[in-house]
Every structure is written in C-alpha cells, then in structure tokens.
Amino acid sequence: MVYFDHAATTPVRPEAVADMTAEFGALGNASALHAAGRRARRAVEESREAVAEALGATPHEVVFTSGGTEADNLAVKGLYWARNGADPARRRILVSAVEHHAVLDPAHWMAEHQGAVVEELPVDGRGRLDPGTLRAAIERDPASVALVSVMWANNEVGTVQPVAELAAAAAEYGIWFHTDAVQAVGVEPVDFAASGVSALTVTGHKLGGPVGAGALLLARGVDPVPVLHGGGQEREVRSGTLMTPLLRGFATAVRLAAAERVEHAAELATLRDELVEAVRAVVPDARLNGHPTDRLAGNANIGFPGCEGDALLMLLDAQGIECSTGSACSAGVSQASHVLLALGADPDTARDSLRFSLGRGSTRADVKTLAEAIGPAVERARAARAKRR
Amino acid sequence: MTLRVLAAMSGGVDSAVAAARAAEAGHDVTGVHLALSKNPQSYRTGARGCCTVEDSRDARRAADVIGIPFYVWDMAEEFDREVVQDFVAEYAAGRTPNPCLRCNEKIKFEAVLERAVALGFDAVCTGHHVRLEDGRLRRSVDYAKDQSYVLAVLDREQIAHSMFPLGDCTKAEVRAEADRRGLAVADKPDSHDICFIADGDTAGFLNRRLGSEPGPIVDESGEVLGSHDGAHAFTVGQRKGLNLGGAVNRRYVLSIEPVSNTVTVGSRDALAVDRITAERPVWSGCEPPAEPTAFTVQLRAHGEVHGCRAHERDGRLEIVLDEPATGVARGQAAVLYDGDVVMGSATISATSRVGEAAAAG
Numbered sequence: 001m002v003y004f005d006h007a008a009t010t011p012v013r014p015e016a017v018a019d020m021t022a023e024f025g026a027l028g029n030a031s032a033l034h035a036a037g038r039r040a041r042r043a044v045e046e047s048r049e050a051v052a053e054a055l056g057a058t059p060h061e062v063v064f065t066s067g068g069t070e071a072d073n074l075a076v077k078g079l080y081w082a083r084n085g086a087d088p089a090r091r092r093i094l095v096s097a098v099e100h101h102a103v104l105d106p107a108h109w110m111a112e113h114q115g116a117v118v119e120e121l122p123v124d125g126r127g128r129l130d131p132g133t134l135r136a137a138i139e140r141d142p143a144s145v146a147l148v149s150v151m152w153a154n155n156e157v158g159t160v161q162p163v164a165e166l167a168a169a170a171a172e173y174g175i176w177f178h179t180d181a182v183q184a185v186g187v188e189p190v191d192f193a194a195s196g197v198s199a200l201t202v203t204g205h206k207l208g209g210p211v212g213a214g215a216l217l218l219a220r221g222v223d224p225v226p227v228l229h230g231g232g233q234e235r236e237v238r239s240g241t242l243m244t245p246l247l248r249g250f251a252t253a254v255r256l257a258a259a260e261r262v263e264h265a266a267e268l269a270t271l272r273d274e275l276v277e278a279v280r281a282v283v284p285d286a287r288l289n290g291h292p293t294d295r296l297a298g299n300a301n302i303g304f305p306g307c308e309g310d311a312l313l314m315l316l317d318a319q320g321i322e323c324s325t326g327s328a329c330s331a332g333v334s335q336a337s338h339v340l341l342a343l344g345a346d347p348d349t350a351r352d353s354l355r356f357s358l359g360r361g362s363t364r365a366d367v368k369t370l371a372e373a374i375g376p377a378v379e380r381a382r383a384a385r386a387k388r389r
Numbered sequence: 390m391t392l393r394v395l396a397a398m399s400g401g402v403d404s405a406v407a408a409a410r411a412a413e414a415g416h417d418v419t420g421v422h423l424a425l426s427k428n429p430q431s432y433r434t435g436a437r438g439c440c441t442v443e444d445s446r447d448a449r450r451a452a453d454v455i456g457i458p459f460y461v462w463d464m465a466e467e468f469d470r471e472v473v474q475d476f477v478a479e480y481a482a483g484r485t486p487n488p489c490l491r492c493n494e495k496i497k498f499e500a501v502l503e504r505a506v507a508l509g510f511d512a513v514c515t516g517h518h519v520r521l522e523d524g525r526l527r528r529s530v531d532y533a534k535d536q537s538y539v540l541a542v543l544d545r546e547q548i549a550h551s552m553f554p555l556g557d558c559t560k561a562e563v564r565a566e567a568d569r570r571g572l573a574v575a576d577k578p579d580s581h582d583i584c585f586i587a588d589g590d591t592a593g594f595l596n597r598r599l600g601s602e603p604g605p606i607v608d609e610s611g612e613v614l615g616s617h618d619g620a621h622a623f624t625v626g627q628r629k630g631l632n633l634g635g636a637v638n639r640r641y642v643l644s645i646e647p648v649s650n651t652v653t654v655g656s657r658d659a660l661a662v663d664r665i666t667a668e669r670p671v672w673s674g675c676e677p678p679a680e681p682t683a684f685t686v687q688l689r690a691h692g693e694v695h696g697c698r699a700h701e702r703d704g705r706l707e708i709v710l711d712e713p714a715t716g717v718a719r720g721q722a723a724v725l726y727d728g729d730v731v732m733g734s735a736t737i738s739a740t741s742r743v744g745e746a747a748a749a750g
Contacts, residue, residue: 310460310462311504314458314460314508318458380507380509384503384504384507386507387504388504
C-alpha cells in the first residue's frame with residue numbers, strides 16, 4: 001500500500017502509543033483532589049508544558065480540546081462573542097476564502113444566527129492572502145471587526161500564508177487574530193509568541209498523535225466565551241473531563257514533531273519535488289496547484305486536465321495508492337473544491353485535482369509506484385470524462 | 390471468467406444481495422452508490438424517496454459486509470437533465486412518462502455504464518428482478534416483482550454489459566438471503582413511487598414546475614362538462630379527481646391536449662383502443678419484424694399482457710391488439726414479449742380503435 005494522505009491523518013508515533021498505553025492503564029480524573037487525581041493532573045500538566053514549549057507558548061496559554069474542529073469553533077464563536085459582547089459594534093469576521101470548513105462554517109453560522117457579518121478575503125492564484133488585502137478590509141472600518149481568522153497553511157493546496165505580517169496588521173488595530181495551524185505544526189516553524197497571533201489551533205492526529213486531542217493556544221487576555229459549559233475545566237474555557245491518555249500521546253507527538261521538524265521538512269520537500277517531477281514526466285500537462293515554493297513540505301496538489309479527481313482516486317485506490325481529492329463530502333458527493341475555486345479555477349478544473357500528501361514513512365519506492373500507475377489511470381479517467389460530455 | 394464488475398448499490402436489499410452474489414461468483418466487484426440529488430435529504434420517509442444520506446450509508450455498510458470497495462458517484466446533473474426534466478416535459482406535452490425506465494435507459498445503463506467501461510469495468514450489476522439468458526431479458530421468476538418492463542428499453546450492447554443476479558429468485562428469497570449474509574438492509578421497506586418526488590405528490594410537483602392553468606373538461610363531442618386546475622394532473626384512464634358531479638355518468642380521461650389545456654373524458658368503452666403506434670423501437674430479443682407477427686404486449690408497469698400482432702414500419706412500431714385495452718397512455722412503453730422473453734420496446738405515441746383515425750400524434 002502506498003499512503004499519500006498524511007494530511008488527512010498520519011500514523012501515530014510509537015512513542016505516543018507507548019505513553020498512551022501506559023496512561024490508559026492508570027487511574028485518575030485530573031480534576032479529582034486525591035492522590036489518583038493528582039497523579040493524572042500531573043500527567044496533564046506535563047503534557048501542557050510539553051505542548052507549550054514545542055510551540056513557543058506558555059503552559060497557561062494552552063487550552064486542550066478534542067481536536068482542530070473544536071478549537072476552531074471555540075476560536076471563531078468564542079472570540080466573536082467576547083469581542084461583540086464587550087462592544088456590539090464589532091460584528092465583522094474576516095476570514096480568507098480558503099479556510100477549512102471548521103473555520104468557514106462556524107463563521108457563516110455566526111452570520112446566520114448571531115448577527116455577525118462574514119467577509120471572505122480573496123487570495124491570489126497561488127492561494128496567498130496579501131497582507132494589504134487584509135489591511136484594506138480592516139481599514140474600511142477597524143472598530144467593527146470582531147476577529148480575523150487566517151490559516152497558517154492550507155490543507156488542500158499547501159500554500160503557507162504570511163501569518164506574522166497578517167497578524168501584525170490586525171494587532172495594529174487591536175484586533176484578535178486566530179490561525180488554524182493544524183497542517184503547519186511539524187513542518188513549518190510555528191512559534192506562537194513570535195508569530196504575534198492571538199489564538200492558534202493545533203491537533204494531534206496530523207503530526208503523529210492520536211485522533212481526539214488538540215489545543216487552542218490563547219494569548220494572555222484573549223478570553224473566549226465558552227462553547228462547552230460544564231465542570232469548568234481548562235480555566236472555565238473548555239469544560240469536559242480531561243482525556244489524560246490522549247493528551248500524553250498528543251504531547252509526545254508535538255514534542256517529537258518540533259524537535260525533528262527541520263530535517264523532516266527538508267526530507268519531505270525533496271521527496272515531494274521528486275513526486276511532482278515524476279508525475280509531470282508521465283503527464284506533461286499536469287498542473288501543480290498552489291504556491292510553487294511557499295508550500296507545505298509534504299503537499300503536492302496536482303491538477304490533471306480532462307480528468308475527474310474522484311475517478312482518478314478510484315483507479316489509484318484499486319492499485320493500492322491512497323490519496324485525496326481534497327474536496328468536501330456530504331453524503332459522499334464530492335463538490336468542486338472551494339479552495340481551487342478561490343484560486344481562480346473554473347468548476348471543471350476545480351474537480352480535476354488530487355492531493356498527494358507525504359509524511360513519515362513515505363519513500364522513493366512509493367513515488368516510483370505512483371509514477372508507474374498515474375499514466376494509465378489518467379488515460380482512463382480522461383476517456384471516462386469525455387463520455388460524460 | 391472473472392469480470393471487473395461495477396455494482397450499483399442504492400442502499401436497498403436487492404442491489405446489496407446482487408452485489409454479494411456477483412462477488413461470491415468470483416468477480417472483482419466495486420460498489421457504487423449513485424447520488425442523484427444535489428441536496429439529498431437526510432432520511433427516508435417510509436417507502437418514498439431514495440438517495441438519501443441514510444441510503445448512501447446503508448449501501449456503504451452493505452459493501453463493508455460484502456467486503457468490496459465502495460464509492461459514491463455524483464450523477465445528479467445527468468439525472469436532473471435526463472430524467473427529471475424529461476419527466477416534466479413529457480407531462481407538459483400531455484404524455485405519461487415512466488421515469489424509472491428513463492433512468493435505466495439514460496443513467497444506469499448509459500451514463501454510468503459508459504463511464505464504468507471507460508474506467509476499465511466489464512459490466513454493471515444491479516438488483517433488478519429480471520433474468521438474463523443468452524443475451525435476452527426474461528421475466529423474473531417472481532412475476533409480482535418482475536422489472537423486465539422497465540429494462541426492455543436496453544439495447545443488445547447495453548445488455549451485453551449488464552449483470553442481473555437476482556432474476557432466478559423471489560423477493561422473499563432475496564430478503565432471506567440478505568439476512569443470512571448479515572446485510573442490515575434485509576428488512577428495509579421496498580421503494581415505491583417516484584424517487585425524486587419525496588412526498589409522493591406528483592400533481593403538486595408538476596404544478597410547481599409547470600404552473601397550473603385552469604381549463605375545460607369536455608366530452609368527445611366537445612361539450613364542456615366541467616373544469617380542471619391543470620391538465621398535467623391527469624393521466625389517460627384516470628377516473629378519480631375529475632369532480633364532474635353526480636349528474637354525469639362515470640367518466641374516464643381519454644386524452645390530454647396540452648396546447649388547448651383541455652382534458653377529454655368519456656365512457657369506459659370510449660377508453661378502449663386496439664391500435665397502437667409506438668416510437669423509437671429497440672429490439673433486443675429478435676430482428677425487427679417487417680410483417681405483422683404475433684407477440685404479447687405489456688402497456689404499463691405491472692400491467693396485464695395482451696395478445697397482439699406487431700411489426701415495424703418506417704422506424705415505428707405498429708401494434709394491433711387482439712382485444713381492445715383500456716388506459717393506454719402516450720409516453721408509456723409498449724413492451725413486446727415472446728412468452729416471458731423480452732423481444733422489444735417502444736414508446737407509445739398514438740392510439741386508436743380499428744376503423745378510426747389515429748388520435749393524437
């Protein structure tokens with residue numbers, strides 16, 4: 001099997017499995033006051049310190065969540081409610097047009113149900129949001145902006161945003177800036193303090209931790225209104241019994257990812273470039289979507305003119321090669337990618353692309369296998385597409 | 390011989406067992422659920438509707454149990470263009486279409502089959518109750534569930550790339566087999582009605598699409614007996630819903646004339662026809678007969694069969710029934726059988742009684 005879908009989820013590191021296995025065998029609710037509770041609490045706090053250290057944050061800035069979607073919802077809804085509650089004139093939510101649905105959908109939900117006004121800021125043909133575009137949007141009426149949310153790097157096409165510049169533009173006007181860094185941690189230099197962002201989403205299962213654990217980093221003074229109410233855990237911001245085993249696995253994975261990042265990213269980028277070259281050698285008109293250089297090391301999003309991505313995906317899957325169309329599914333019906341549309345693709349080209357995402361375990365042999373399979377698959381997918389016309 | 394088979398899986402019990410049988414026979418089977426609506430409903434409502442999120446999940450779970458790969462194919466655009474819009478246009482023209490037949494003709498065994506063949510599959514497998522013997526379609530052993538009528542439109546090339554594993558058993562046997570195979574859809578209700586009209590209100594659906602214009606209900610002499618709220622709510626042979634009052638004897642819809650928005654009614658006798666002209670004939674079971682030849686013919690889904698003599702002339706099928714039949718609607722298929730083997734199919738375009746000029750063309 002050739003697995004090129006690490007951006008969807010990536011294997012759990014053995015070290016994380018070992019830590020979680022040990023913790024699953026231990027007893028204790030981290031909020032309990034007795035010895036067992038204190039033991040669990042210590043494991044949680046050590047995990048928090050490890051995550052904070054790996055990401056350039058202080059332990060107090062780490063709020064554990066169930067993952068990226070929850071962290072994004074807490075950021076978009078909670079920060080909006082906090083700012084808008086203090087000043088009802090602050091109704092605008094500024095997001096890039098290429099955000100993950102975990103940001104876009106809560107933002108639009110806030111518009112439909114909570115009186116927010118969402119502005120999707122356009123990106124260029126490579127997927128980058130120009131800081132000037134954000135600045136112009138803010139300057140139309142700075143006092144009406146509740147928050148800005150722009151992802152660190154795009155999950156579909158891999159384009160890395162100029163986060164520090166964007167965050168600085170928001171900070172100039174005292175506007176909170178959230179970034180979804182789910183895809184970036186482990187391959188990009190994500191430093192919470194240095195980046196100047198107010199809030200940052202990270203999740204475990206994209207970097208070798210378990211599914212079900214993640215965090216929202218919140219700078220001091222950036223206090224969202226809670227989305228989950230209950231026992232008051234995580235300084236009243238996120239109630240719910242702390243999932244000690246998952247947090248230990250998450251922390252171990254984040255620590256390893258940060259420590260190995262530079263070497264790992266360089267290896268991935270080399271392999272990724274080989275993959276793109278190998279595909280282009282067989283399919284000369286294949287098109288690399290996103291930014292040619294400012295892109296995630298493991299991301300190759302490639303358009304195959306005249307093909308439907310889901311037909312290609314099926315043909316490759318039948319050969320044991322696993323990748324993604326990167327597009328959202330409801331009832332399994334693939335939609336044209338909103339990201340590729342935002343990059344200027346027409347509805348047909350927005351469906352002709354596959355995302356190959358590399359990670360730990362990806363090899364040259366995998367790339368060779370793909371290179372051998374892609375030619376005939378593209379030929380067949382083109383014939384099938386032609387039939388639909 | 391191992392074939393690469395694409396099993397169309399609706400989420401119902403028939404297509405699940407059909408896929409399981411194809412896989413068990415040693416074929417390389419891939420399950421595909423056809424998404425026919427851009428905005429699928431979340432849940433089924435009784436026996437109505439299809440292609441809901443729940444159906445898609447049921448199909449996926451069946452594929453899991455069978456142990457075959459599973460994908461969803463988005464055929465919503467094709468379905469809307471070829472089936473839904475055609476359905477509306479046919480009613481607007483005063484005809485009575487069969488959308489299931491149309492879906493088999495244009496979606497399952499054309500758009501899906503062509504795409505499948507291009508992608509390297511040898512055949513499309515479905516859970517239709519029909520037998521396939523020596524390249525000919527034959528009625529299912531379960532006559533009550535037989536679907537040969539809505540498949541008779543397939544030509545020989547389409548049939549050559551089709552697989553119907555269920556024709557040799559009854560629906561009850563299919564359900565029992567599903568249960569034995571651990572398929573959770575064993576007890577799922579049968580689908581009825583038109584899948585894209587989820588509430589079952591065909592007249593309301595047509596009113597929304599076509600608008601409704603009141604018009605006259607007349608008898609054969611042209612005398613106005615009453616009025617209607619929209620001609621496309623009626624179908625030939627219909628008795629209910631005419632609201633002509635007690636003074637008028639039992640009347641049946643004889644014809645619908647969309648241009649003048651007129652519904653013509655008459656006695657049951659007047660409904661009886663014995664000459665039928667049908668268009669676009671497809672002959673999968675025999676060569677087109679140039680001279681009148683004896684067949685049996687079925688004139689609507691689940692309808693009775695009639696003895697007849699039929700031949701093809703100038704690209705049209707001409708049928709003379711042995712005895713007059715009632716409720717023969719333009720737009721429905723006339724399917725010719727030799728015993729229980731399908732010979733051909735064509736779309737009814739005109740009907741008349743012997744000695745009369747053909748009504749409507």
